[in-house]
Amino acid sequence: LSALMASDEATDDQITEKVHEVRALKEKIMDQRLSTALKGRKILTHEQKQQIHNRIYELITGGIKPRKLSMLLEQ
Numbered sequence: 001l002s003a004l005m006a007s008d009e010a011t012d013d014q015i016t017e018k019v020h021e022v023r024a025l026k027e028k029i030m031d032q033r034l035s036t037a038l039k040g041r042k043i044l045t046h047e048q049k050q051q052i053h054n055r056i057y058e059l060i061t062g063g064i065k066p067r068k069l070s071m072l073l074e075q
Helices: 002-006 012-041 046-061 066-074
Strands: none
Touching: 002 012
């Protein structure tokens, strides 16, 4: 894709087609990740699931606690 973008000979249609290919591959990877996560979820204990939840929540919110986050969103 980067080579096409830099090429004077590449057409808009070629670039668009390549972007659609990349997008489809990303979606396929996301679907495979979800499938793997769902398989793993079946064997985790409740405590392990809670640990994963906490880590993901921290990543998404930057470590902001739920009460503080709701206060920030109200501002």
